[in-house]
Amino acid sequence: MHQPETNGNGTFNGAASGATKLAPANVATRCEKCRKMLFTRDLEKTQKICPECGYHFRLTAEERVESLVDDYGAFQWMDDDLRSADPLHFSSRNVAYAEKLDEARAKTGISESVIAGMGAIGTHRVSLAVMDFRFIGGSMGTVAGERLTRAIERGAEGRCPVIIFSASGGARMQESLFSLFQMAKTSAALTRLRTVQQPFISVLTDPTTGGVTASYAMLGDVIIAEPGALIGFAGPIVIEQSIHQKLPPDTDTSEFALAHGMIDMIVDRRSMKVTLTHLLKLYAGKR
Amino acid sequence: MHQPETNGNGTFNGAASGATKLAPANVATRCEKCRKMLFTRDLEKTQKICPECGYHFRLTAEERVESLVDDYGAFQWMDDDLRSADPLHFSSRNVAYAEKLDEARAKTGISESVIAGMGAIGTHRVSLAVMDFRFIGGSMGTVAGERLTRAIERGAEGRCPVIIFSASGGARMQESLFSLFQMAKTSAALTRLRTVQQPFISVLTDPTTGGVTASYAMLGDVIIAEPGALIGFAGPIVIEQSIHQKLPPDTDTSEFALAHGMIDMIVDRRSMKVTLTHLLKLYAGKR
Amino acid sequence: MSYDLDFEKPLAEIDRRIGGLRKRGDKARPEEVAALERELAGATADVYGRLTPWQRVQVARHKDRPYTSDYIRFLFPDFFEMRGDRRFGDDRAIIGGMATFAGRTVMVIGHQKGRDTKERMECNFGMAHPEGYRKALRLMQHAERFGFPVLTFIDTPGAFLNLAAEERGIAEAIAENLQVMAVLGVPIISTIIGEGGSGGALGIGVGDRILMLENSVYTVASPEAAASILWKSNDYAPQAAEAMKITAADLLELRLIDRIIREPLGGAHRDHRATAEALGAALSEELAQLVALPSGVLLDHRYSRLRAIGAPASVAV
Amino acid sequence: MSYDLDFEKPLAEIDRRIGGLRKRGDKARPEEVAALERELAGATADVYGRLTPWQRVQVARHKDRPYTSDYIRFLFPDFFEMRGDRRFGDDRAIIGGMATFAGRTVMVIGHQKGRDTKERMECNFGMAHPEGYRKALRLMQHAERFGFPVLTFIDTPGAFLNLAAEERGIAEAIAENLQVMAVLGVPIISTIIGEGGSGGALGIGVGDRILMLENSVYTVASPEAAASILWKSNDYAPQAAEAMKITAADLLELRLIDRIIREPLGGAHRDHRATAEALGAALSEELAQLVALPSGVLLDHRYSRLRAIGAPASVAV
Ligand SMILES: [Zn+2]
Numbered sequence A, B: 001m002h003q004p005e006t007n008g009n010g011t012f013n014g015a016a017s018g019a020t021k022l023a024p025a026n027v028a029t030r031c032e033k034c035r036k037m038l039f040t041r042d043l044e045k046t047q048k049i050c051p052e053c054g055y056h057f058r059l060t061a062e063e064r065v066e067s068l069v070d071d072y073g074a075f076q077w078m079d080d081d082l083r084s085a086d087p088l089h090f091s092s093r094n095v096a097y098a099e100k101l102d103e104a105r106a107k108t109g110i111s112e113s114v115i116a117g118m119g120a121i122g123t124h125r126v127s128l129a130v131m132d133f134r135f136i137g138g139s140m141g142t143v144a145g146e147r148l149t150r151a152i153e154r155g156a157e158g159r160c161p162v163i164i165f166s167a168s169g170g171a172r173m174q175e176s177l178f179s180l181f182q183m184a185k186t187s188a189a190l191t192r193l194r195t196v197q198q199p200f201i202s203v204l205t206d207p208t209t210g211g212v213t214a215s216y217a218m219l220g221d222v223i224i225a226e227p228g229a230l231i232g233f234a235g236p237i238v239i240e241q242s243i244h245q246k247l248p249p250d251t252d253t254s255e256f257a258l259a260h261g262m263i264d265m266i267v268d269r270r271s272m273k274v275t276l277t278h279l280l281k282l283y284a285g286k287r
Numbered sequence C, D: 001m002s003y004d005l006d007f008e009k010p011l012a013e014i015d016r017r018i019g020g021l022r023k024r025g026d027k028a029r030p031e032e033v034a035a036l037e038r039e040l041a042g043a044t045a046d047v048y049g050r051l052t053p054w055q056r057v058q059v060a061r062h063k064d065r066p067y068t069s070d071y072i073r074f075l076f077p078d079f080f081e082m083r084g085d086r087r088f089g090d091d092r093a094i095i096g097g098m099a100t101f102a103g104r105t106v107m108v109i110g111h112q113k114g115r116d117t118k119e120r121m122e123c124n125f126g127m128a129h130p131e132g133y134r135k136a137l138r139l140m141q142h143a144e145r146f147g148f149p150v151l152t153f154i155d156t157p158g159a160f161l162n163l164a165a166e167e168r169g170i171a172e173a174i175a176e177n178l179q180v181m182a183v184l185g186v187p188i189i190s191t192i193i194g195e196g197g198s199g200g201a202l203g204i205g206v207g208d209r210i211l212m213l214e215n216s217v218y219t220v221a222s223p224e225a226a227a228s229i230l231w232k233s234n235d236y237a238p239q240a241a242e243a244m245k246i247t248a249a250d251l252l253e254l255r256l257i258d259r260i261i262r263e264p265l266g267g268a269h270r271d272h273r274a275t276a277e278a279l280g281a282a283l284s285e286e287l288a289q290l291v292a293l294p295s296g297v298l299l300d301h302r303y304s305r306l307r308a309i310g311a312p313a314s315v316a317v
């Protein structure tokens, strides 16, 4: 079974099964964009989109899966047994990386920054992997890289489309070069998918930066982004620090990426499933 | 034999065989760039490069071949029998296109805007084609397109490199869509060369614009240009007329093309043969 | 829809009279209106039945002529737009994406001129920058990877001629498309739906079949440009249009295109839906033939076709 | 050549004394000079024999360290530079071209930091824009077409981080290279010659063999950046350098690289020629092994190698 660490008492969008981390229904949250106070119960109804301004709050990985698949209960979780071997026995400021991983698992209820499995979207069987930014900034280390690679391989072997929802600050520093090389590994895996005429649909959510953008995430046959997501290699803050250059306010947003030809489409979360279904139908069309 | 129209009394660079159109040795020409008066006999010694400022005067196609091949007398001219079928029976201002062709032949001593054949450069056997801007602006119609295509095919069939020196204002209007489609034909022919691991070396000389740049000429495995050549799709004059925009003075020169990543190298004419030989040696290297 | 082209003046006059009658409402005599409408139809058939090449240029450029987006609306209702070249930008002068057509998934790519002022500015009047051709390249290679036939729709005065286009290699972008299309492993059908302007048209125009709408034109240079060079004055554009053989009928006779799609009475701009239906029927027929060919045969035919264009004569030398 | 790194102070002192003796000219006692030179060699061997990771970072970034252009001068005398991405520009931070090496034609591609101020500006200190990676891509595909092995030389603080790089898709450019290199049909050998900075290094760093010069480093993020995030202060860069296992010796032990090339006494910057010769010998050996492999085997090995990187542990769940 999936997610032993999950406390299982959250709710999302009215579904009974759960692993989500929303505050109780009567608690209020401030919208990051329009600064209005919003009730959790209202956000639940809109898939965590601000009813006032359309701001897309971040979803947990499990909320994401639930929002997409036809039958969440039937979703086959995969590779949940994988754990970082902590190849460098890394620690910083007297805190072992292993402890950080334990903390992240406890906090998020999931076992790593990527969760993955097989399910159906609009009746189309797909290999789906989703990142969770809460888990050490959605960073890609050996487990994330391996789960993404296996998700791609399941598409290649099972001849079905692969869909990955990214949300990541980049490579995980605590696994150093092992993390960096996951960029090469995931990108290489996609070449296997190409040989079987199955698509890779890459969906970029807030935020998708660093090594993830510079590898598989930008290699989608189709690349979709949620509105207002931060998307870029460095991100505007790093750029401003690095070159002491003040940037236009929309730098490295979904809209910026669309304007610069990097993505195909910006899709509101409420239309995401129908958009993916549309695409899956087209790719399933007679050749 | 090649070039029946050639009067055969020119001289070039001291060679006995001839078809060039230089003025008598004691006649003076004004340099297009530095405006100095130069004697033909001096220009002959420098392959028509201004000794004062390095300006590259245009070469005739035959001068070009002579400047490159190991043994001009042994150069095998090819496809000299091809003539435009004038498929539209074109005329403008009561002058038939057929008459213009006759005029151009008489003026230049060559039979069309491209001449081609097989020869050796630095002992490497190559298929060589050269354009001549004097022939209706080096325009590419059916004969030019066919000769270029056959030159490429000779490379593919004989497994030797193809070198084309371009000098063209673009497609020949008098053959209308037949001319336009030569762009597709020559570009398609290059795909045949790719399958036999033989290179296409494209050399752009003054001027190379229009349909020629938008087809085979920009598809070189290596692209070389002579210094100061006009290179571009539209050319600065057309752009200025079209959008009423004053352009920087170096727009659409070889140096502009190099700066914008479109060509590999600018080569002085006096180093052209040694550069091509260098390249041919590399492509002939063990795989 | 008004009759506003020069040669449509007689039609405009009849139309004005019909309008006058109609304004009278119930007082109008139906027989009178019907008679005038028959007269208009007859006159239209007459005028459009003997358009000069230069008049066809006017029709091909008509502001109400159906554009790629109109054909998408009628023929490809589940069109999924794919944007951007993944390198520099998303050029709105060339649009493209996947859609279902005749029971299979196809890749649709076409120039877009833009209808109103705002859209025209966005689309740069259908004159693409290098990133437009590179987006088209990406989409064609995507189509090849997935085995989707490619349908292109050509409607451009030409590639854009400005400094930015030169800087980013407009010539290279078109050239690369010519080479890639020559060996793309899926069927390609290109249709000239309006203006086929030179290299900018050809850049998405290499195909197994080349179709033309009845009143579209395909030119190596615009008649105005050709006139200014060969006749030394723009005023000779009608003569240039004539001499250059730019109409669908001429080009079919010269065997440079494969098929003409008839337009509704009075031109495609008078009935977008009917035009789209005629085009759709033709595409469907041609596509059925092409998908039946093994890929090797398809590519051999395509190459032979390109190779044979404009064979010159041989003379004794 | 001076000794100007912090940890070289004892060496600088001996060097200064030798210099003092030499200045006296004939009056200098040769035995005395020779003794000091022996002392300097011994001290250098001692200091360089136990460099900390952070000290190696200083050596890897040394202003006199040999750059790609130096290796080209020594190892590839008939180098033919190929410039431009054919799309946008010619990035001087990555240079490349064909050359003869070990009896065959190879494609050489490497970062170039620049030696003097002018060259450093031109090369942007070895931090490439997207067009640099796209030029590298063009050259690699060219190499594949002609069957030329690819040798890459990595020496960059990282890809450039500015607005222009983001606008033109620096992430996409690196990503595409990773994918293409994974299946490029010719041998690829990548050597870290100085700084292997993150994605900017990896963008030309996927290979059948990964070599490192003894004092080069390969990092997922610069020690300074890692320190500022994980230790909350740049000052902990030495600790970060240590913890991240960035040296050739560590990475060989972790089996992330294949081979270390020893540097001359006191670091590569003390003898460019000797460094180049050692590198050349290693490349020649590795290349001989790789070209002997059938292309299918080569690619299977490359994929397996990539596939196996950082296999996580499995736990019961
Ligand atoms: Zn809000």
Ligand SMILES: [Zn+2]
Binding pocket: B031, B032, B033, B034, B035, B036, B050, B051, B052, B053, B054, B055
């Ligand atoms: Zn001069």
